[in-house]
Amino acid sequence: MNIGDHWKTIFDTLHDGLIVVDTSGCIVALNPAAEEITGFAAEELQGRSCRILNCTGCKFVGKGSGDKWCRLFAVGGVRDKQCMITKKDRRTVHILKSARVLRDASGEMIGAVETLTDISQLVRQQEEIKSLKQTCQPGDSFYGILGQAPVMLNLYGMIDNVARSDAPVMITGQSGTGKEMVARAVHQAGGRREKPFIKVNCAALNESLLESELFGHVKGAFTGADRSRIGRFEAADQGTIFLDEIGDIPPSTQVKLLRVLEEKKIERVGDHNPISVDVRIVTATNKDLENLVRQGTFREDLYFRINVFPLQCPPLAAHPEDIPLLTSHFISRNMIHSDKDIAGISPAALDRLMAYDWPGNVRELRNTVEYAFVLCPGGTIDEIHLPARVRGFVRPPSAPPAVNGDETGQRGLLEQTLRQTGWNQSETARILGVSRVTVWKRIRKFGIERPWAAGSR
Numbered sequence: 001m002n003i004g005d006h007w008k009t010i011f012d013t014l015h016d017g018l019i020v021v022d023t024s025g026c027i028v029a030l031n032p033a034a035e036e037i038t039g040f041a042a043e044e045l046q047g048r049s050c051r052i053l054n055c056t057g058c059k060f061v062g063k064g065s066g067d068k069w070c071r072l073f074a075v076g077g078v079r080d081k082q083c084m085i086t087k088k089d090r091r092t093v094h095i096l097k098s099a100r101v102l103r104d105a106s107g108e109m110i111g112a113v114e115t116l117t118d119i120s121q122l123v124r125q126q127e128e129i130k131s132l133k134q135t136c137q138p139g140d141s142f143y144g145i146l147g148q149a150p151v152m153l154n155l156y157g158m159i160d161n162v163a164r165s166d167a168p169v170m171i172t173g174q175s176g177t178g179k180e181m182v183a184r185a186v187h188q189a190g191g192r193r194e195k196p197f198i199k200v201n202c203a204a205l206n207e208s209l210l211e212s213e214l215f216g217h218v219k220g221a222f223t224g225a226d227r228s229r230i231g232r233f234e235a236a237d238q239g240t241i242f243l244d245e246i247g248d249i250p251p252s253t254q255v256k257l258l259r260v261l262e263e264k265k266i267e268r269v270g271d272h273n274p275i276s277v278d279v280r281i282v283t284a285t286n287k288d289l290e291n292l293v294r295q296g297t298f299r300e301d302l303y304f305r306i307n308v309f310p311l312q313c314p315p316l317a318a319h320p321e322d323i324p325l326l327t328s329h330f331i332s333r334n335m336i337h338s339d340k341d342i343a344g345i346s347p348a349a350l351d352r353l354m355a356y357d358w359p360g361n362v363r364e365l366r367n368t369v370e371y372a373f374v375l376c377p378g379g380t381i382d383e384i385h386l387p388a389r390v391r392g393f394v395r396p397p398s399a400p401p402a403v404n405g406d407e408t409g410q411r412g413l414l415e416q417t418l419r420q421t422g423w424n425q426s427e428t429a430r431i432l433g434v435s436r437v438t439v440w441k442r443i444r445k446f447g448i449e450r451p452w453a454a455g456s457r
């Protein structure tokens with residue numbers, strides 16, 4: 001076959017647009033794909049300057065021909081340059097452009113050939129992904145955590161500080177307050193962010209499974225161990241291990257964990273070869289660990305080892321001013337997965353959300369919005385679309401709003417804020433939204449002592 005006889009067919013069959021210009025940029029030939037991309041018929045472009053396409057990737061340097069007017073002729077070619085051209089109907093098309101100068105047998109420049117790939121759809125999809133990401137993680141979030149109330153800003157400040165160190169962090173707070181999000185934020189905000197973040201739910205596994213999950217095992221270590229397996233500590237090497245529900249680990253595992261924390265070495269179950277690991281420890285619990293220590297079910301030495309830097313997630317009742325922000329975030333998130341056209345929430349329904357006491361915290365609010373999405377046919381979420389417990393909630397007259405949550409929450413928050421403010425009681429009162437006298441009374445009520453005054457820890 002003489003391929004030279006078939007160039008025109010090959011040229012016309014290409015899916016990418018092809019344009020040939022002479023040294024002054026005058027369009028000599030183009031294929032049907034180029035007609036499609038530009039919206040011009042071949043006869044409309046032939047003989048015209050390529051400037052008609054208004055390509056944002058072209059660098060015109062002057063007048064004349066060749067390298068005197070266009071940079072392409074000076075550099076010889078471009079490859080996969082993302083730019084935009086203007087179509088005949090004035091609309092913009094995103095293209096990927098490659099171009100090469102053409103020379104005759106004597107090496108004289110005679111023109112250039114350009115290929116154009118229409119990437120408009122790809123760019124649109126990228127923009128959609130970007131906007132979805134923004135909806136899922138609005139700009140005013142802290143590593144995905146939402147809330148602008150002083151107690152939340154205080155928490156973000158503490159996370160930022162502790163992320164710069166490798167100190168073990170213990171996160172406390174009621175269920176659904178975002179402890180796992182805080183653990184991830186500690187990892188993300190620190191120098192280990194490019195390394196693994198490994199979560200282990202200590203309450204979900206029995207004693208032997210938990211040990212093999214944490215430390216790994218060798219083949220034959222127990223019935224059913226038909227091959228060796230690395231544990232979560234090894235998997236988290238150089239990164240962070242997040243031990244959720246730490247209050248639930250059995251006493252024998254507590255001993256082993258303490259040894260790992262002190263020696264920074266693990267032993268796989270069924271093996272005695274120590275393996276060094278470099279892991280940051282973050283733990284979380286919704287139990288009162290101090291109480292478990294007093295009862296003797298949690299080792300005091302382990303408690304002090306993991307509780308070097310405590311972080312307290314405030315209950316939602318301690319920052320009700322964040323309910324509108326959280327609600328609109330969950331509405332946007334539900335919109336992505338729903339074909340319903342829900343525009344927002346009515347003021348009356350929002351009032352109901354603000355009045356409720358949220359024992360299940362932000363998780364309960366998320367579930368409440370999900371529930372409302374099921375009932376609401378479209379338009380605005382109204383009171384009628386809320387679960388009966390929220391709709392019908394009446395705060396007992398004797399119970400003032402749970403401004404700072406229950407007593408365990410109050411104490412933790414107070415201690416954390418006092419530490420953050422260097423024991424400035426006025427500043428602490430401002431952050432917690434209570435009076436200075438209340439701060440003073442709570443310090444006495446809970447018997448909180450300044451660390452240097454206590455002389456311990």
Ligand SMILES: Nc1ncnc2c1ncn2[C@@H]1O[C@H](COP(=O)(O)OP(=O)(O)OP(=O)(O)O)[C@@H](O)[C@H]1O
Binds near residue numbers: 145173
């Ligand atoms: N401040 C927040 N901003 C945005 N979403 C939040 C916030 N707090 C909690 N959530 C959402 O609430 C849900 C529960 O959060 P998370 O699992 O981190 O809570 P938790 O305190 O670890 O709960 P548990 O103790 O039950 O394990 C998640 O869907 C999370 O996205």
